[in-house]
Amino acid sequence: GQQVMQIPQYQHVQEGEDFTTYCNSSTTLSNIQWYKQRPGGHPVFLIQLVKSGEVKKQKRLTFQFGEAKKNSSLHITATQTTDVGTYFCAGLAITTSGTYKYIFGTGTRLKVLA
Amino acid sequence: DSGVTQTPKHLITATGQRVTLRCSPRSGDLSVYWYQQSLDQGLQFLIHYYNGEERAKGNILERFSAQQFPDLHSELNLSSLELGDSALYFCASSVTASGSGGELFFGEGSRLTVL
Numbered sequence: 001g002q003q004v005m006q007i008p009q010y011q012h013v014q015e016g017e018d019f020t021t022y023c024n025s026s027t028t029l030s031n032i033q034w035y036k037q038r039p040g041g042h043p044v045f046l047i048q049l050v051k052s053g054e055v056k057k058q059k060r061l062t063f064q065f066g067e068a069k070k071n072s073s074l075h076i077t078a079t080q081t082t083d084v085g086t087y088f089c090a091g092l093a094i095t096t097s098g099t100y101k102y103i104f105g106t107g108t109r110l111k112v113l114a
Numbered sequence: 115d116s117g118v119t120q121t122p123k124h125l126i127t128a129t130g131q132r133v134t135l136r137c138s139p140r141s142g143d144l145s146v147y148w149y150q151q152s153l154d155q156g157l158q159f160l161i162h163y164y165n166g167e168e169r170a171k172g173n174i175l176e177r178f179s180a181q182q183f184p185d186l187h188s189e190l191n192l193s194s195l196e197l198g199d200s201a202l203y204f205c206a207s208s209v210t211a212s213g214s215g216g217e218l219f220f221g222e223g224s225r226l227t228v229l
Contacts, residue, residue, distance in 0.1 A: 101170040104157040
């Protein structure tokens with residue numbers, strides 16, 4: 001079936017270091033979204049990428065959508081303790097019945113050491 | 115506050131029982147999605163409704179069913195509960211039918227514990 005994998009599963013960084021999580025889909029995606037889930041919280045939308053090769057920035061966060069629309073990455077520059085949480089990508093894929101569904105990646109849990 | 119309301123927040127029940135989880139989407143949102151998140155796991159897509167109609171199904175067990183009512187709130191029914199059904203169940207809503215994308219707004223979740 002359709003799957004979206006993320007690596008790494010866990011990442012511990014020192015505050016101030018950079019962090020990157022990668023998302024890979026087994027199928028071509030219509031778009032990809034990124035969400036952040038703080039410990040004990042619910043996923044919160046960060047951004048949506050639609051176009052092949054698209055790059056978007058939000059302050060210290062940089063999001064990329066691959067040329068083939070099957071992979072994406074999130075890069076955080078100079079991490080802060082407030083960046084702690086699990087980052088999920090969510091790919092919008094078309095099903096065999098012609099409908100669409102969001103497939104969430106396995107998530108990358110980020111811990112930032114002060 | 116995302117505007118999505120889920121009840122109950124916590125539920126403890128026994129194996130073999132049946133429970134109903136309720137979700138009220140954001141005002142104006144026609145889509146409701148249900149996701150299951152087991153301990154330290156990702157979000158498993160269960161089902162999507164748009165304006166009362168089922169739009170897409172994920173890995174939803176036959177023991178589970180859902181529906182979206184005319185007032186757009188949704189219920190997820192879980193029956194013949196097993197220990198492995200213990201998880202956090204999230205509801206999310208969106209204004210679109212998902213084919214055009216659109217941000218998902220998640221509720222706080224309903225934590226189900228099956229003993």
